[in-house]
Amino acid sequence: MSSTEITCKELVELVTDYLDHRMPAEQRLPFEEHIAFCSPRAVYLEQIRQTITVTGALREDDLDQQSRDAMLNVFKDFRR
Amino acid sequence: MVRALREGDEAAFAHLVDAFGGSMQRVAALYVRDRAVVQEVVQDTWVAVLRGIDRFESRSSLRTWLFSILVNIAKTRGVRESRSVPFASIADDPESGEESVPVDRFLGDDSAWPGHWASAVPEWHRPLERLLSTEVRTLISASIAQLPDMQRKVVSLRDVEGWSAEEVCNVLELSETNQRVLLHRARSKLREVIERSGLQEN
Numbered sequence: 001m002s003s004t005e006i007t008c009k010e011l012v013e014l015v016t017d018y019l020d021h022r023m024p025a026e027q028r029l030p031f032e033e034h035i036a037f038c039s040p041r042a043v044y045l046e047q048i049r050q051t052i053t054v055t056g057a058l059r060e061d062d063l064d065q066q067s068r069d070a071m072l073n074v075f076k077d078f079r080r
Numbered sequence: 081m082v083r084a085l086r087e088g089d090e091a092a093f094a095h096l097v098d099a100f101g102g103s104m105q106r107v108a109a110l111y112v113r114d115r116a117v118v119q120e121v122v123q124d125t126w127v128a129v130l131r132g133i134d135r136f137e138s139r140s141s142l143r144t145w146l147f148s149i150l151v152n153i154a155k156t157r158g159v160r161e162s163r164s165v166p167f168a169s170i171a172d173d174p175e176s177g178e179e180s181v182p183v184d185r186f187l188g189d190d191s192a193w194p195g196h197w198a199s200a201v202p203e204w205h206r207p208l209e210r211l212l213s214t215e216v217r218t219l220i221s222a223s224i225a226q227l228p229d230m231q232r233k234v235v236s237l238r239d240v241e242g243w244s245a246e247e248v249c250n251v252l253e254l255s256e257t258n259q260r261v262l263l264h265r266a267r268s269k270l271r272e273v274i275e276r277s278g279l280q281e282n
Contacts, residue, residue, distance in 0.1 A: 007195025009186040016264035020245060022256075040201040047204060051271040055220055055239040057212050063102040070119065071101050074126040075093045 008034075008041050015048050082142060085133050097126075100143065103241055104150055110233050111151070111158035121157055125150040144247065151251050202275070216279055223273045227266055234259060235266035 011034055017023045018031055035042045084092035101122070108121040128149050136145060187196050224232055224240075233252055237243045243251075249259050 007186075009195040012268075013264070016260050016267065020260065022245075022260065038196075043201045043203050047201070047271050047275070048267055050204065051267055051274060052239050054212060054216055054274070055224070055235065055267075055270060056242065057217055058106075058221055058224075058240045059103070059242060061102060061106075063098070063105070067105065067119065067122075068097060068101060071097045071122065071126055072090075072094060074123055075090060075130065078127065078130045079088055079090075 008038060011041055012044065015045060018045075019048070019052075082133065082136060082138065085130070093130075096142075096146075100146060104147075106236065107147065107150060107241065108154045110236055111154035112161050114161065117157055117161060121150065121154045124153050128153070148251070204274070213279075216274070216277075219273060219277055219279070220270060223270055224266075227269065230254075231262045231266040231269075234262040235270070238263055239267070 011031060014023065014027070014031060018028070023031060035045060081092055081096070085096070104122045104125060105118055108118045108125075112118055112121060125146065129146055132149070136142070140148075189195075224236060227235065230252070234248060234254070237248045237251065238245070245256060245259055248254070249256055252259070254262070
């Protein structure tokens with residue numbers, strides 16, 4: 001194992017840096033190489049991506065009508 | 081949009097409500113628990129926006145400005161509320177050595193491959209659409225609510241509201257590194273919640 005090689009355990013801690021494009025080029029290459037050769041690692045990265053997608057779905061929750069009306073009333077009261 | 085609001089255009093205001101209203105409620109709820117207080121925070125924010133719109137300078141986006149007002153009001157109300165109903169004060173120090181994946185899932189230093197996965201990471205079999213079921217959303221939502229305070233705020237703003245790292249750092253007064261550590265811990269826990277729920281299995 002070469003000294004630049006990163007273990008899976010270390011890589012888990014770097015996933016967010018990678019997804020945020022905050023990883024320096026010299027780290028990014030070994031990271032992507034590692035993923036190419038380590039299937040649990042690739043599965044893990046994909047699962048984190050899916051977790052982000054599922055979490056993002058909470059954003060779609062609609063504003064309920066009652067709250068919406070209450071907010072619109074602020075405008076009417078303000079302009080009065 | 082800003083001009084329309086200054087001119088008292090009700091349709092422009094309704095458009096803002098539809099664009100940001102739901103998000104404002106969720107962001108306010110990061111600071112205050114009581115549903116009624118959340119509504120008050122949002123109402124007060126709209127009043128402040130309407131009052132301040134004439135003085136608003138387009139240096140920041142309308143959205144950034146609106147949410148900075150909201151967070152300030154929510155924080156003030158949150159402090160008042162926390163005297164009676166404190167949020168769980170679980171240790172949440174980004175400097176602490178919390179692991180994202182339990183250590184026993186990796187091989188030890190005495191093995192041939194120290195630090196590598198001890199067993200394969202089980203794949204998720206369900207298609208993403210299935211993961212987006214109400215069941216999973218409810219589970220994720222409840223799990224976020226139970227995260228330590230700062231992790232909960234960071235993951236909500238980044239992954240639910242879709243804010244940039246920079247916006248989150250500004251609003252939560254975090255360094256970029258700490259923001260990332262907190263986000264990473266929160267995402268790791270949510271991943272584990274999905275895994276343990278068995279919902280992704282066939």
